[in-house]
Amino acid sequence: VVVAGMTTIGYWSYLAFDADPEGVFMTPGYFGALGYGFPTALGASVGAPNRQVVSITGDGGFMYNVQELATASKHHIDLAIVLFDNDSYGASQWDQSERWQGRIIGTDLNNPHWPTLAQAFGASYRRALSPPDLTKTLIQALQERGPSIVHVQLPNMAPPFQLPGRIGW
Numbered sequence: 001v002v003v004a005g006m007t008t009i010g011y012w013s014y015l016a017f018d019a020d021p022e023g024v025f026m027t028p029g030y031f032g033a034l035g036y037g038f039p040t041a042l043g044a045s046v047g048a049p050n051r052q053v054v055s056i057t058g059d060g061g062f063m064y065n066v067q068e069l070a071t072a073s074k075h076h077i078d079l080a081i082v083l084f085d086n087d088s089y090g091a092s093q094w095d096q097s098e099r100w101q102g103r104i105i106g107t108d109l110n111n112p113h114w115p116t117l118a119q120a121f122g123a124s125y126r127r128a129l130s131p132p133d134l135t136k137t138l139i140q141a142l143q144e145r146g147p148s149i150v151h152v153q154l155p156n157m158a159p160p161f162q163l164p165g166r167i168g169w
Contacts, residue, residue, distance in 0.1 A: 001026065001044045001051050005037020007058025008091055009084045011159045024051075034089075035064025038081060042072055045079045052142050053079040059111050060089040066117070072147035073122035080141035081123075082134070082150045087111060091159045098158075114151045123147040 001024045002017065004010035010027065019025040026044065028036045041055035062083055072079065093107035118125035124144050128134035134152060141148035 001041070001048060001053045003027075003037050003041040003044055003053070003055050005055065005057040005061045006032070006034045007037070007056065007061055007084055008157055008159045009058070010037065010056050011091070011161065013056060015160055034061045036061070038062055039065045039068050041079050041081070042068055042077055045077050054138070054142070055079060055081045057081060057083055058090060059083060059085040059087065059109055063109070063111070069118075069121035069123050069147055076146050078145060080138055080148050080150055082138065082152065083114065085111060085114070085151060085153050086156045088156055090156045093156055094158055114149065118149045123149055125149045125151065127151045
């Protein structure tokens with residue numbers, strides 16, 4: 001089960017993720033449900049305890065419900081949280097940068113030290129430094145009991161709906 005949150009990587013996954021016919025891909029679409037991904041993945045893991053669950057989330061959306069790491073740890077809810085971190089509300093920041101002449105306001109984040117946060121909530125933590133490393137690290141995280149954070153630092157990038165030639169305003 002893959003749950004994509006409201007994050008640029010989540011938006012790209014709507015277009016590019018090749019879901020296994022036996023799998024499930026869950027998304028809020030473009031309905032502005034920031035914070036949806038992680039708690040929905042928790043529910044999916046509880047509802048389908050014999051399936052592996054991956055939450056694709058951004059740093060901004062993850063922080064909307066970070067306290068649910070306590071729930072996941074306390075109840076040994078198994079899931080891998082792939083945390084894509086660009087230190088911003090990336091899609092909004094891209095829009096401000098590209099469409100509003102770089103007038104950035106309210107989109108920079110001051111994130112916690114992720115390894116310390118994971119430890120504080122009893123979750124495991126790993127960092128992926130490249131796409132091949134992400135594959136290896138995600139496989140390891142899915143073998144863990146309880147919640148496991150896989151941290152991926154990346155630069156801000158264009159969401160697919162903001163590329164030239166797309167319908168927009």
